[in-house]
Amino acid sequence: MLKFPSSFWYTAVIATTAGAFFSVVTTLNSNPSRPTDRAHQAVESAVSDNPKSSQAAPDRVERTGRTPINQSEEVRAEDTPESYTRAVELANQAVLAYQAAKAEPDAARQRQLTERERFLWQATLQKLSEISNDAAVYSEVQAKLTHYRMLLANAESKLDSNENDFLTPIIQAAQAPLNGTHVTLCQIDRNEATSLVSYSRQGGNNPTRSTAEQLDSQRPFMVRDRIDTERCRHYQGDTQLASPASLIKLPIAIALLDKAADDNIKLSDKIYIDPNNFTENAAGASIDIGEEYSLEQVMARMINQSNNIATNQLIDYIGRDRIAKTMVTRGYTSTLVDFKLAGDRILPPNPGTQSNQSTTHDITVMMAHTYSLKHPGDEALLRALISQKDQELGYEALKNLSPAGEWMGEKTGQNDRLIGSTLVMKVGAERYALTVALDYSADPYAVRAIIRGIAEHLLETGPLVGGQERLQ
Numbered sequence: 001m002l003k004f005p006s007s008f009w010y011t012a013v014i015a016t017t018a019g020a021f022f023s024v025v026t027t028l029n030s031n032p033s034r035p036t037d038r039a040h041q042a043v044e045s046a047v048s049d050n051p052k053s054s055q056a057a058p059d060r061v062e063r064t065g066r067t068p069i070n071q072s073e074e075v076r077a078e079d080t081p082e083s084y085t086r087a088v089e090l091a092n093q094a095v096l097a098y099q100a101a102k103a104e105p106d107a108a109r110q111r112q113l114t115e116r117e118r119f120l121w122q123a124t125l126q127k128l129s130e131i132s133n134d135a136a137v138y139s140e141v142q143a144k145l146t147h148y149r150m151l152l153a154n155a156e157s158k159l160d161s162n163e164n165d166f167l168t169p170i171i172q173a174a175q176a177p178l179n180g181t182h183v184t185l186c187q188i189d190r191n192e193a194t195s196l197v198s199y200s201r202q203g204g205n206n207p208t209r210s211t212a213e214q215l216d217s218q219r220p221f222m223v224r225d226r227i228d229t230e231r232c233r234h235y236q237g238d239t240q241l242a243s244p245a246s247l248i249k250l251p252i253a254i255a256l257l258d259k260a261a262d263d264n265i266k267l268s269d270k271i272y273i274d275p276n277n278f279t280e281n282a283a284g285a286s287i288d289i290g291e292e293y294s295l296e297q298v299m300a301r302m303i304n305q306s307n308n309i310a311t312n313q314l315i316d317y318i319g320r321d322r323i324a325k326t327m328v329t330r331g332y333t334s335t336l337v338d339f340k341l342a343g344d345r346i347l348p349p350n351p352g353t354q355s356n357q358s359t360t361h362d363i364t365v366m367m368a369h370t371y372s373l374k375h376p377g378d379e380a381l382l383r384a385l386i387s388q389k390d391q392e393l394g395y396e397a398l399k400n401l402s403p404a405g406e407w408m409g410e411k412t413g414q415n416d417r418l419i420g421s422t423l424v425m426k427v428g429a430e431r432y433a434l435t436v437a438l439d440y441s442a443d444p445y446a447v448r449a450i451i452r453g454i455a456e457h458l459l460e461t462g463p464l465v466g467g468q469e470r471l472q
Contacts, residue, residue: 081135087127091148094120098155114158121152166457167235174449180439184237184364185454187464188371188424188431231465237361238334242439244358245413246306247420250366251335251358252314253299253384255323257377258330260295267296267380276350277312280343281305284389296380303384303411308341312348315340320352330369332362360435363422367433371408371424385409385424394423394434397448398455404428405455414442421447427458 094117101113125148131141171181241247260267270292278289285305287293293301295317302310315323315337323337339352370378370385386409388395394410408431410423420437436450458464 080137081131083127083130084135084137084141087124087144090120090124090127091144094124094151111159114155118152118155118159121148121155124148125152164233164235166461167233167454170450170453170457171235173453174446176438176441176443176446176450180242180441181235181450182237182239182241182360182420182435182437182439183235183450183454184232184360184433184435185234185464186232186364186368186433188368188433232361232364233464234361237364238359240334240357240359241418241420241437243415243417244335244356244363245415245418245420246311246341247363247411247413247422247435247437248335248337248356248358249302249306249311249413250363250411250422251327251332251337252311252318252323253303253381254330254366254370254375255318255326255337256295256299256314257375257381258326259318259322261376265295267299267377268294270294271298271313271317273298273309273313274316277309277316277340277348279308279312279341279346279348281308299380300384300387303381304387304389306390306412308343312340332358332366334359335362360420360422360437364433364435367411367422367424367435371431371433382409385411388412392444393419393421393447394425394451397451398425401452401455401459404459413437416442419444419447421451423451425451425455427455428463430458430463432458432464 097113097117097120101110101117104110104113125145128141128145128148131138135141167183167185168178171178171183259265271294272292273287273289275289281287282305285301285307287298287301287307287309289309298310298314301307302314320338327333327335327337334357336354336357338354339356340348340350342348342351367385369375370381373379373382388410390410390412393412395407398405398407404427406426408424408426410421412421413419417440418437419441420435422433422435424431424433426432434451434454436447438446
């Protein structure tokens with residue numbers, strides 16, 4: 001989050017029609033400032049001057065001569081769009097929720113009211129954004145959009161200031177360095193459906209029935225348009241990792257599926273493994289140079305074996321520019337794939353010029369989107385994730401929590417600058433994407449302790465987000 005001296009907010013409140021004490025939240029891992037009294041007054045001044053809202057809170061409305069949210073005298077009622085009228089109602093409810101939270105002594109209830117305020121500002125903005133540019137109130141709407149985005153940021157920052165607090169003691173208990181630890185946790189869905197996959201431990205990580213069948217049966221519950229920020233918790237989640245290590249293989253797989261969908265390429269199509277892409281692999285990873293494999297086979301080996309040769313071949317096949325385009329299009333703006341993977345000694349030709357980059361936030365949202373089956377080919381990637389061979393981190397951390405906590409797939413990564421894991425787990429009735437990464441560490445115990453600590457916290461306290469309010 002952008003942070004300014006406290007005097008800035010006093011100036012902003014006085015100088016602007018909206019009056020808000022800080023800019024729109026731009027990151028998930030910031031430490032927000034506390035609202036000032038003048039920022040509180042700015043929120044309260046958003047109450048419209050229509051009779052209903054004035055009667056609801058007559059002593060809390062700041063009369064400043066500012067344009068109220070309801071239509072101005074110059075605009076006839078019949079010229080006012082229905083979306084604008086609804087926005088008036090929602091904004092008034094948002095301010096009343098703010099006022100109630102301000103007066104509420106109980107912390108849990110205060111948080112619920114602030115969550116409601118946030119939801120109502122989001123709904124207000126949605127209604128205002130529906131108004132066309134030829135509407136009589138269009139110029140007023142633009143000012144209100146700016147105003148209410150800041151008030152939404154105000155509500156989000158208040159929630160953000162305490163929602164992530166539980167992660168710090170978990171990290172400390174794991175004896176992980178606070179300045180080198182990155183964690184992002186996102187709740188994927190809120191339904192009560194059973195686990196996507198039932199695992200047979202006698203046969204390894206193999207589904208007991210067709211993965212595709214189970215995914216199809218869950219599809220109505222799984223589709224999500226986006227991962228809302230209120231459904232995520234983080235600790236340095238938007239801070240660049242020292243290195244993404246093999247976690248970078250997840251965005252490469254996503255870019256492959258994107259290319260296949262756009263270019264009508266079948267995952268059963270075969271590609272040649274160029275000997276120039278040879279490098280050392282981890283134990284157990286295998287692929288023969290000079291041979292052909294299907295795209296799905298190459299992607300699966302990159303994910304579940306962490307195969308470096310397969311990774312380098314896919315970077316060539318997709319192309320660095322195309323990978324970058326997919327990252328931007330899907331909103332993973334902190335992720336860069338440029339450098340090929342190398343073992344201890346052998347660096348392939350044309351290795352790249354920039355270090356790979358990512359954050360636990362980007363990686364976690366990628367996992368959440370994959371398990372929500374948002375894009376063509378996600379089923380194939382999910383199959384690779386649930387057949388992960390490296391079970392030292394997330395799987396090991398959760399194996400004794402079953403059935404209350406269940407491992408549902410994972411990608412691990414480790415080099416001399418990072419150790420980490422991104423996984424999906426089912427805790428109670430909910431599914432979560434979780435990424436834990438430690439800079440300049442080789443400590444699997446700390447990674448496992450953080451993963452298990454978060455799962456146990458969720459078991460004790462319940463879901464990050466409960467039922468969602470609906471507008472009538």
